[in-house]
Amino acid sequence: MRKGSSITSIDLAKAAAAAIDDMKGLDTIIIDVSNLLFITDMFVIATGTSNRQVRSIADEVHTQLKEKHQRASLRSEGADEAEWILLDYGEIVVHVFQASTRAFYDLERLWGDAPRIPFEPATQGTSDQL
Numbered sequence: 001m002r003k004g005s006s007i008t009s010i011d012l013a014k015a016a017a018a019a020i021d022d023m024k025g026l027d028t029i030i031i032d033v034s035n036l037l038f039i040t041d042m043f044v045i046a047t048g049t050s051n052r053q054v055r056s057i058a059d060e061v062h063t064q065l066k067e068k069h070q071r072a073s074l075r076s077e078g079a080d081e082a083e084w085i086l087l088d089y090g091e092i093v094v095h096v097f098q099a100s101t102r103a104f105y106d107l108e109r110l111w112g113d114a115p116r117i118p119f120e121p122a123t124q125g126t127s128d129q130l
Helices: 009-022 051-069 099-105
Strands: 026-032 042-048 075-077 084-088 092-098
Touching: 009 026, 009 042, 009 051, 009 092, 042 051, 042 099, 051 084, 051 092, 084 099, 092 099
Parallel strands: 042 092
Antiparallel strands: 026 042, 075 084, 084 092
16 A cells, blocks of 8 residues: 555555456456565456457556546556556556467466455446347
8 A cells, every 4th residue: 555545455456457347358357466576566467359458448447547546557568569558556567468468478377376356347247238
């Protein structure tokens, strides 16, 4: 948690995950890396189905964290190619991948010893069909 902030890293990660869910991101997970890394507390990892959706997801995370929690990313990478966009907020790092890139880097396996934080997408089990 930042000095002077009332939101925890877990809450901020869940807010990012909710923004991803709003944009219909897939397979969102939150990994607590606070005991393994000193540079961040949480990874939020999600998948988009195209370059356009990956960019849209990253934009929505940026917008919601800025508007609702007054947080701007410290840095971001990958927006031009949109195969993997990284948004660094200090205490959390958001990774938005296309499926093949996510499978190649397999961060879930790499950080397999780190605990997962429960997150249930609001869109889980819903259908866009009429």
